Amino acid sequence: MTTASDEPAADPKMSRLLKLAQKFNCFYLNGFMKGDCRPFVVDGHQVGLVSQNVIEQLLKHPEVFHIRAPEHGKQNIVELNPAFRDYSTRSQQVDRILREFREQGMFVALKGWRDECYDVKSSADSLLKMDRSATCLFGVRNYGVEINGYVRHPTKGLCIWLQQRSDTKQTWPGKWDNMVSGGLAVGYGVLETAIKEAAEEASIPGHLIKNLVSAGCVSFFFESERGLFPNTEFVYDLELPEDFVPDNSDGEVQNFQLLPAHECLERVFMPDFKTTSCPVVIDFLIRHGIITPENESNFTQVIELLHVPLQSLYTYRTPNNGAAANNATVAATTNAPDLISSNKNSIENGKL
């Protein structure tokens, strides 16, 4: 029977897998509620969340970033100057400020400047592009691809290829990671990115990459000292022959290792595994019957934390956004109205 002391925060029954799922969702579970971050709005649509230390710097550029109070709210929002009417103007204006920040050594995230852009999108359209190192400063949704390379070994059973990141990588140097992964840069499709990264990171030849199988996506919301990471990773599985060994061709990988599935599960709990790559490994181990309702006490909770409702977190709309102006500070979206309600109430209560 239940007792009054079973408060989940200190639940002794919580599995280590659930604890790990909470770790890569640290912002979703903790930061979002604190209310320190403000909606980042472009063309009337919330596309991100900005923390106070970033807002302090944006305030110095009022020609680009407006800090304004919503009609019925008590707290500010950060808005890209609505006078910038198109993709190109918005991209150039933001890029200019980001390069200033970078020269001033302002943010640790910008030390990893990539000269490769991510799209910043509303639910329907691309609104601007931004260097991929900077999206975490604005809490903009990130999309990437990850490939689970696996072998059905005759004696060891299901085995998974992991890569060890190069010590010279700007993010997570030296950490263990999935066999192949990469961000979705402007102008590249999802499958296209997967095939490109498979060639660059692991030299997967054409006759093997044709076995690539799309297997869904994972979504989570992580926070680090660099910023906010509302990430969605498109997941692919690739069965490989026993005698194939991945070989890096772009200098971003220092090692590959083939691990039996159960050893792979142990590896994700190690501090030398890239935290934000854990969701894809866990999802693979769940889909392939290694993690099951029988051996994982928090099975359904873990699966929920592999698919957090990211698009439902960014529901703020400015009242002057055309047709929605009359009755909607927060417009209806297609799903998770509870979260819409949450945001709306939080904004009105001055929490968000």
Next chain:
Amino acid sequence: MTTASDEPAADPKMSRLLKLAQKFNCFYLNGFMKGDCRPFVVDGHQVGLVSQNVIEQLLKHPEVFHIRAPEHGKQNIVELNPAFRDYSTRSQQVDRILREFREQGMFVALKGWRDECYDVKSSADSLLKMDRSATCLFGVRNYGVEINGYVRHPTKGLCIWLQQRSDTKQTWPGKWDNMVSGGLAVGYGVLETAIKEAAEEASIPGHLIKNLVSAGCVSFFFESERGLFPNTEFVYDLELPEDFVPDNSDGEVQNFQLLPAHECLERVFMPDFKTTSCPVVIDFLIRHGIITPENESNFTQVIELLHVPLQSLYTYRTPNNGAAANNATVAATTNAPDLISSNKNSIENGKL
């Protein structure tokens, strides 16, 4: 570029798969927000949601069901008499009232009385059991298992076995459904239920059932004229040889059919497919590379709606629940604090 008219509710770009995912989440997306349903609380923990027409009848049994206002809220909650201190007493008391309702022909749901019970649980413990036909009256979370039986056909490619439910079944008679499915009754484990149902519904022999692979779970929140269905289905895949044909042995199935994957996808859009079985088929087609980011424009949204955060919807706690009494009308849970905030604000604003 985005325009002011892209309100998602009338989004012409919305795929038919997203529309279907919204259909089997009709309560999650619409009903939950209306605020007509009240928390159902047992031993201080919210375990369900009760609609007004059910509350009207529960009011006639004040010795079992208390309607009470939460300390800081403006609306009622429905509480099982806290004097019932153990599983057995609670189960007997509720069962007695449900049988009265049934004799009076009170609810259409109870016409399907099964003499088979589901557990009603807090996050940690079983609090009582209830006939499975009645859980939808209380919006209690339902757990089931479903098995995707599939064949890698030499010429037709990936094919999936579907069953047509018997015309005499109490729920969804004559509708198309997954090969094998069953609810998690009191006293049965997840894998155990899958194996039992595979034998009863499709006569899967032992040498084939040993290939059963656990593949995750789907969660959604549906509403019908019978009541509320916050369902979590544990999903299994079973590869079958080309020459095996399922054969029903319990009279609950009138037909089995093997469909190529793309025909199976078409079938879920038909009105003669059981709505609440669509999520498992869609999840299977996503995991096996049939539905991909390339051919499904709302890929990430659909996957989100296959994994809605059900446990985050039931966060109400009574203030006198022991250790949590001092500061928590709504206690912290392990995830989705935004939804907790939503519930809390909704209750305090008199919406829920």
